[in-house]
Amino acid sequence: MTDSIELEAPPSLPKVFARAVASSRGRNGKGPLPDLQVVRRGVAIDPSQLADYDHVCGFTLRDEVPSTYLHNLVFPLQVSLFADKRYPYPLVGSVHLDNTLTQHRPVLIGEQLDLSTHATNARPHKRGVQVDVVSRAHVGDELVWEGLATYLYRGQRIDGNLPERPQELRGPREVSERDTSGELRGVQDEAPDGPGMVWRLPGNLGRRFAAVSGDVNPIHMNSVTAKAMGFPTTIVHGMWSQARMLGAIENRLPAAYRAEMSFRKAVLIPGTVRLVARERPGAWQLALRENRRSTVLVRGEVSPIS
The missing domain is CATH 3.10.129.10 (Hotdog Thioesterase)
Structure with missing residues (x-):
C-alpha cells in the first residue's frame, strides 16, 4: 500500500x-x-x-x-x-x-x-x-x-x-563535445539549426530564477560550487530553459500539448544562446544552441494531444 x-x-x-x-x-x-x-x-x-x-x-x-x-x-x-x-x-x-x-x-x-x-x-x-x-x-x-x-x-x-544508445543526427558532421557530467562524447544531433532568437544571459540569471522558482541549488547561483561539481562556471536551471523556450512560442501553443525537453549540455552564464524553432507537420521542433559554436544545449519537441 x-x-x-x-x-x-x-x-x-x-x-x-x-x-x-x-x-x-x-x-x-x-x-x-x-x-x-x-x-x-x-x-x-x-x-x-x-x-x-x-x-x-x-x-x-x-x-x-x-x-x-x-x-x-x-x-x-x-x-x-x-x-x-x-x-x-x-x-x-x-x-x-x-x-x-x-x-x-x-x-x-x-x-x-x-x-x-x-x-x-x-x-x-x-x-x-x-x-x-x-x-x-x-x-x-x-x-x-x-x-x-x-x-x-x-x-x-x-x-x-x-x-541501447539511439543514433542522434546533428547534421553534416559528427562532433565530440562534453556532456553535463564533463565527459567527452561523440554525438550526432537532429536538432534544428539556422537563424533564430538570440538571448544574452546575464550572470545573475540563476539567482533570479531561484527567487521565483524556489530551486536554490547552488550550482545555479555560485560559480565556486558549480566548479566543485565539475562545471566550468555557474549554469542555468534546466527548467528556466524549458520555460523560456515555450514562452517564445506561447502564442502558437495548442490548448492541450506535450512538451518534451532533453537537457544535452549545461547552459553557462553569463553567455549567449540562440533558440531555433521550426514548425513541422504535427509538432514544433526546438533547439537551444550556444550562439557562436552552435552546440546543442537543449533539444525539444512540442506536439498537440487530443
Missing part, C-alpha cells in the same frame, strides 16, 4: 535542500525506490508570484498558467521526496536529464489544485542510475497536468541492462 506524505503548506525549500544534501553521504542507492508519494491539496496560484515568474521566463501575463509554472508548484514535493530517509539516492551530484510536461487543458488562475509526486522506474545508465519522478495536478477529479522528470544519479549502480 502506498504511503503518503501530506504537506499542509509549501515547505521551506532551503531547509529541505539542506536536509537532503546533509543526508546524501549516507545514501548508497541500495534498496528499491519507496512506495511513497508526496501530496499537497487545495493549492491556489498566487497571481503576484506568477507575474514575477512570467517576467523572468518571458511569458505574457494572462489568466492561463504556463505548464512550466505547474512544475514550479510540484518542485517542493519532489525535494521533499528526495529528502525523505527512505529515498535511496543522493541529491548531491544528481543531474536533470529530461523533462516532459503534458498539459491536458489550460489551468486558470483561481482554480485550486491537488498535487502529487512519486518516483518510479529506476534503471541503469552508463554513468549511474536514472529515475523517473512523476507529478500530477488535478482540479477536483480532473487530471489537468502531468510532469515526468528524469534524474541521473551519477556513480550509483543497479541491476539491469543498459539501454
Whole structure:
C-alpha cells in the first residue's frame, strides 16, 4: 500500500535542500525506490508570484498558467521526496536529464489544485542510475497536468541492462563535445539549426530564477560550487530553459500539448544562446544552441494531444 506524505503548506525549500544534501553521504542507492508519494491539496496560484515568474521566463501575463509554472508548484514535493530517509539516492551530484510536461487543458488562475509526486522506474545508465519522478495536478477529479522528470544519479549502480544508445543526427558532421557530467562524447544531433532568437544571459540569471522558482541549488547561483561539481562556471536551471523556450512560442501553443525537453549540455552564464524553432507537420521542433559554436544545449519537441 502506498504511503503518503501530506504537506499542509509549501515547505521551506532551503531547509529541505539542506536536509537532503546533509543526508546524501549516507545514501548508497541500495534498496528499491519507496512506495511513497508526496501530496499537497487545495493549492491556489498566487497571481503576484506568477507575474514575477512570467517576467523572468518571458511569458505574457494572462489568466492561463504556463505548464512550466505547474512544475514550479510540484518542485517542493519532489525535494521533499528526495529528502525523505527512505529515498535511496543522493541529491548531491544528481543531474536533470529530461523533462516532459503534458498539459491536458489550460489551468486558470483561481482554480485550486491537488498535487502529487512519486518516483518510479529506476534503471541503469552508463554513468549511474536514472529515475523517473512523476507529478500530477488535478482540479477536483480532473487530471489537468502531468510532469515526468528524469534524474541521473551519477556513480550509483543497479541491476539491469543498459539501454541501447539511439543514433542522434546533428547534421553534416559528427562532433565530440562534453556532456553535463564533463565527459567527452561523440554525438550526432537532429536538432534544428539556422537563424533564430538570440538571448544574452546575464550572470545573475540563476539567482533570479531561484527567487521565483524556489530551486536554490547552488550550482545555479555560485560559480565556486558549480566548479566543485565539475562545471566550468555557474549554469542555468534546466527548467528556466524549458520555460523560456515555450514562452517564445506561447502564442502558437495548442490548448492541450506535450512538451518534451532533453537537457544535452549545461547552459553557462553569463553567455549567449540562440533558440531555433521550426514548425513541422504535427509538432514544433526546438533547439537551444550556444550562439557562436552552435552546440546543442537543449533539444525539444512540442506536439498537440487530443
